[in-house]
Amino acid sequence: MKRLRPGFKISLAVLTLFAQAARSKPFFVDLSKAANVSREDDGVAGNRQGGWTDEGINDMYLYPPIPVGEVTRNGYSFSMLDPGDGSKPVAIMLRPGAEQADKPKSVDVEVPQVRGNYLVFIQHAIGGSGARDGDVAARYTVHYADGQSVEIPMLKGVHLRDWWCRQWWDNSGSDSWPVYMGRNVYTMKWHSLIGLWATQWKNTRPDVPIAGITFSSEDRGGPVIWAVTIDDDDSHADESRLKGTTWSNPPGAPDGYFDRKYAAERGAIYDAAVADGHIEGVRSIEIIRNDILAITVDPALTRTASGSNPAVEQAAQTPKTFTVTSPDDPAFSAGVNPVKVGRNSFECWNGDIGRYQQNCIYWHTFYLQMKTPLKSGAHYEVKVAGVDPSMRSSMSVAYTDAATPTRVIKVNQVAYASRAARRYAYLGWWAADLGAVDYSGLSGFEVVDEATGNVVLEGILQDREDKKGNSGEKVREMDLSDLKTGRYHIRVPGLGRSASFGVGGKGMRDLYFNTQRAFYHQRCGFALEEPFTEFVKPACHLEVYESGRMVEDKSYKPLPGEQIHTYIGGYHDAADFDCFTYHLRATAQNLDAYDMAPRVFKDGDLNIPERGNGIPDLLDEAEWALRFWREQQAADGAVPKGRCNGQDSRRQNHVQWGPFGIFKPDPTSNLEYAATAASFARLYSKCDKALASVYLTSAVKAFDWAVAQPQDPKDESRNAFMLWAAGALFRATGESRFNTLFIENQGKNGFRTHWSIAGLGPMLRWPYIRCEQPGTDKALVEKLKQDVITSANWQVEKSIDAEAYRWGGDSSRGMGWGNANGGGRYADVQLRAWWLTGEQKYLDTACLNADFQLGCNPLSKTFITGMGARPPLHPQISGFLYEKPNKRGGTVAGITIYGLTDRDPRGWYPSERPRLRRWRDLGNGGAEISSEFTITETLGASAFLYAALYSAEQESRQP
Numbered sequence: 001m002k003r004l005r006p007g008f009k010i011s012l013a014v015l016t017l018f019a020q021a022a023r024s025k026p027f028f029v030d031l032s033k034a035a036n037v038s039r040e041d042d043g044v045a046g047n048r049q050g051g052w053t054d055e056g057i058n059d060m061y062l063y064p065p066i067p068v069g070e071v072t073r074n075g076y077s078f079s080m081l082d083p084g085d086g087s088k089p090v091a092i093m094l095r096p097g098a099e100q101a102d103k104p105k106s107v108d109v110e111v112p113q114v115r116g117n118y119l120v121f122i123q124h125a126i127g128g129s130g131a132r133d134g135d136v137a138a139r140y141t142v143h144y145a146d147g148q149s150v151e152i153p154m155l156k157g158v159h160l161r162d163w164w165c166r167q168w169w170d171n172s173g174s175d176s177w178p179v180y181m182g183r184n185v186y187t188m189k190w191h192s193l194i195g196l197w198a199t200q201w202k203n204t205r206p207d208v209p210i211a212g213i214t215f216s217s218e219d220r221g222g223p224v225i226w227a228v229t230i231d232d233d234d235s236h237a238d239e240s241r242l243k244g245t246t247w248s249n250p251p252g253a254p255d256g257y258f259d260r261k262y263a264a265e266r267g268a269i270y271d272a273a274v275a276d277g278h279i280e281g282v283r284s285i286e287i288i289r290n291d292i293l294a295i296t297v298d299p300a301l302t303r304t305a306s307g308s309n310p311a312v313e314q315a316a317q318t319p320k321t322f323t324v325t326s327p328d329d330p331a332f333s334a335g336v337n338p339v340k341v342g343r344n345s346f347e348c349w350n351g352d353i354g355r356y357q358q359n360c361i362y363w364h365t366f367y368l369q370m371k372t373p374l375k376s377g378a379h380y381e382v383k384v385a386g387v388d389p390s391m392r393s394s395m396s397v398a399y400t401d402a403a404t405p406t407r408v409i410k411v412n413q414v415a416y417a418s419r420a421a422r423r424y425a426y427l428g429w430w431a432a433d434l435g436a437v438d439y440s441g442l443s444g445f446e447v448v449d450e451a452t453g454n455v456v457l458e459g460i461l462q463d464r465e466d467k468k469g470n471s472g473e474k475v476r477e478m479d480l481s482d483l484k485t486g487r488y489h490i491r492v493p494g495l496g497r498s499a500s501f502g503v504g505g506k507g508m509r510d511l512y513f514n515t516q517r518a519f520y521h522q523r524c525g526f527a528l529e530e531p532f533t534e535f536v537k538p539a540c541h542l543e544v545y546e547s548g549r550m551v552e553d554k555s556y557k558p559l560p561g562e563q564i565h566t567y568i569g570g571y572h573d574a575a576d577f578d579c580f581t582y583h584l585r586a587t588a589q590n591l592d593a594y595d596m597a598p599r600v601f602k603d604g605d606l607n608i609p610e611r612g613n614g615i616p617d618l619l620d621e622a623e624w625a626l627r628f629w630r631e632q633q634a635a636d637g638a639v640p641k642g643r644c645n646g647q648d649s650r651r652q653n654h655v656q657w658g659p660f661g662i663f664k665p666d667p668t669s670n671l672e673y674a675a676t677a678a679s680f681a682r683l684y685s686k687c688d689k690a691l692a693s694v695y696l697t698s699a700v701k702a703f704d705w706a707v708a709q710p711q712d713p714k715d716e717s718r719n720a721f722m723l724w725a726a727g728a729l730f731r732a733t734g735e736s737r738f739n740t741l742f743i744e745n746q747g748k749n750g751f752r753t754h755w756s757i758a759g760l761g762p763m764l765r766w767p768y769i770r771c772e773q774p775g776t777d778k779a780l781v782e783k784l785k786q787d788v789i790t791s792a793n794w795q796v797e798k799s800i801d802a803e804a805y806r807w808g809g810d811s812s813r814g815m816g817w818g819n820a821n822g823g824g825r826y827a828d829v830q831l832r833a834w835w836l837t838g839e840q841k842y843l844d845t846a847c848l849n850a851d852f853q854l855g856c857n858p859l860s861k862t863f864i865t866g867m868g869a870r871p872p873l874h875p876q877i878s879g880f881l882y883e884k885p886n887k888r889g890g891t892v893a894g895i896t897i898y899g900l901t902d903r904d905p906r907g908w909y910p911s912e913r914p915r916l917r918r919w920r921d922l923g924n925g926g927a928e929i930s931s932e933f934t935i936t937e938t939l940g941a942s943a944f945l946y947a948a949l950y951s952a953e954q955e956s957r958q959p
Contacts (some may be wrong), residue, residue: 586940
């Protein structure tokens with residue numbers, strides 16, 4: 001116990017009065033003299049003049065408003081200081097960390113000799129220095145009139161909950177009970193709330209008057225104290241009171257409530273965006289038709305660098321905003337306004353702008369329909385009124401109807417497969433609220449060989465019915481089937497020319513090379529270095545504490561003596577850094593492609609660090625994928641499901657981890673490893689028999705562990721994965737026990753999987769289909785072949801009839817998470833059917849999926865980074881795979897993103913757009929279903945597809 005601090009002076013009269021009085025009402029401690037922080041900031045983040053936490057409009061101006069004066073909420077009575085205009089100090093904020101020297105570490109508050117059974121602190125924390133839940137973040141010392149003191153430790157996450165929270169009912173019982181929940185403009189963006197909680201402490205010396213309280217920070221969590229009550233009442237004695245006032249989700253703010261806050265910040269964000277180089281003015285001008293121009297402008301027109309401002313955008317969508325002039329076309333010499341203006345406002349980029357976190361920048365494409373068509377050979381300038389005077393307000397285009405590039409002619413922007421017998425290009429566009437552009441006045445097309453400049457193919461534009469209206473276009477089709485290997489572009493007289501494209505050749509080699517190297521760029525625990533890549537970074541996630549937290553995570557405070565393990569291997573999953581055994585499905589696909597044409601794939605053909613060892617690079621990459629799991633295999637054969645590296649796994653939304661971040665093994669993880677390792681060992685044995693034997697032995701141990709585990713009735717996929725592994729092990733070893741297991745368990749629904757991985761069926765059947773070991777059931781092989789062919793036939797029909805743009809999917813069945821960008825998702829079964837039958841229709845359908853993925857789609861964009869004329873600009877990939885900081889500049893090539901989605905996000909204009917145009921090219925969160933990727937769902941599918949198409953081309957050239 002401490003003696004009474006000298007700063008607290010006792011008034012004998014007051015002492016006597018309160019010592020003898022029996023109180024029936026709570027006593028509200030006056031915090032006004034110690035209060036040092038207001039509810040509102042000045043609106044400018046980081047200027048060191050903030051009234052709250054100096055985070056701009058991320059302050060305590062909330063809806064519903066925080067009450068003022070005496071109030072009872074959820075069983076607790078307290079008194080809140082009046083903020084006046086919002087700038088008057090109303091709470092005590094202690095410093096969250098030693099570096100925040102502008103906030104006090106300790107504050108004293110006098111109490112006029114009051115007794116009570118309980119002290120109640122209305123409080124929260126503002127975050128801080130990375131303390132763990134349960135750490136002591138502050139200490140409150142209660143000083144008594146007799147000179148003694150009692151210290152109350154305040155634990156982070158128990159007594160001191162962060163001011164931002166997820167749930168309105170968050171609580172720790174009497175240690176932290178919610179008494180207020182509301183929202184500010186920032187928490188609405190993140191679907192979060194702001195809370196105040198009541199911490200009730202039972203006074204250990206209720207018969208002795210309290211003379212003062214000292215609030216002290218431990219520099220580990222930033223406590224904020226809003227009110228203190230001394231009371232005889234136990235608020236937690238009656239649950240009905242605790243939930244009787246406001247025990248529900250707070251209401252949303254009425255329209256206009258936060259306008260003042262938004263206005264205070266918009267100008268500052270705009271200035272920061274200009275300083276960061278986000279705003280330039282007019283960005284591009286394109287020909288859509290010879291009487292329709294598309295001009296794209298960034299926020300220099302709207303002065304809104306964060307989000308959309310519909311009123312300003314709509315006001316700009318008028319003919320008078322745009323003037324088209326020409327020095328050599330008399331019809332435009334005096335300046336002409338369009339007769340109609342359409343608009344497509346879209347999210348262009350999101351992320352941190354200066355000090356302002358997570359803002360979205362919108363661009364606006366205006367479609368200008370002119371009364372008079374443009375004249376071929378003339379030059380035109382479009383001037384945009386209202387653009388910030390310091391920014392570019394106009395742009396020019398030289399129009400030549402056979403030479404001016406236009407995105408409305410859709411081609412495979414990289415390379416059509418040389419082995420395909422069916423190839424198409426498309427013409428069509430959807431001009432936002434101007435609707436489908438009519439190209440019926442155009443009749444023919446020409447294909448130009450770029451090596452000679454000669455026209456090598458002429459054709460007629462054919463109407464292609466969009467039966468479901470998913471493209472929003474009046475699509476016209478061009479048949480390119482007769483083209484040979486080479487480099488070309490298309491000319492449409494009266495319109496313009498397409499992007500350049502290849503048929504086979506270097507473009508196909510580039511597709512194989514870059515989609516394979518996507519694995520290399522996702523390696524975990526591995527330094528990316530020159531000369532293997534220009535996207536360099538040090539090795540990551542090498543060391544992990546026993547708790548599962550990374551040593552490189554400096555926000556984590558390890559326990560005394562906490563042990564460390566070192567790991568190497570595996571891949572980063574998506575833009576997160578988690579490693580899972582299901583990544584091996586991608587490796588298994590790649591091994592199947594290798595198996596069909598092993599002589600095509602060479603040592604050194606992928607420029608990875610293992611080059612020069614005499615082993616094909618594709619197999620070297622497969623060994624990297626398997627290595628971590630083999631090294632972490634337990635003595636009993638169990639292979640972990642994965643390991644955590646932070647982000648998703650830190651939230652534990654996949655599985656719970658054990659010591660050193662290792663995820664608990666399960667039968668599926670072992671069977672996936674066993675199947676892939678067995679296939680790898682069989683192929684690798686021709687390169688290194690010793691290492692292949694190690695992997696084969698490991699695969700058998702993993703399989704035996706898995707089949708010995710109890711059956712979980714909820715595991716729909718276990719039997720299918722057991723069949724896959726048994727087939728792979730039988731093919732690799734010839735052991736009859738694997739053949740027996742396969743035959744006995746492959747009956748009705750033997751290959752049934754969870755609906756989310758239903759597309760794996762052909763791959764799971766493949767090892768047994770390809771098996772030539774003695775004892776293989778030939779009749780069963782034929783049945784499994786027919787399963788694959790039947791599935792392939794369904795997609796062949798879809799590629800003909802389902803959509804105006806030929807691929808192999810069906811947008812009426814739902815889109816998202818990689819199943820609507822064409823490519824390998826649907827090509828897998830087609831390639832296997834082609835390998836089984838040799839029928840060209842299956843190879844053609846696989847190739848049509850590749851064409852869709854590479855630009856033959858309504859958006860005229862590719863879904864693979866760094867490839868084609870119009871690749872993703874802002875994919876959600878790791879920041880080190882961008883050329884510039886803050887996920888800006890060009891990106892690494894070869895990462896396939898998810899692509900099109902059913903979801904038409906709020907904030908786009910028009911709010912309803914055709915389904916096959918729904919894609920958000922955003923790389924800093926919020927658009928994962930469009931712009932992210934995974935090892936299994938996109939990288940593996942693409943690597944398999946382009947390895948197969950590349951090998952098919954190379955095989956056709958070899959004797």
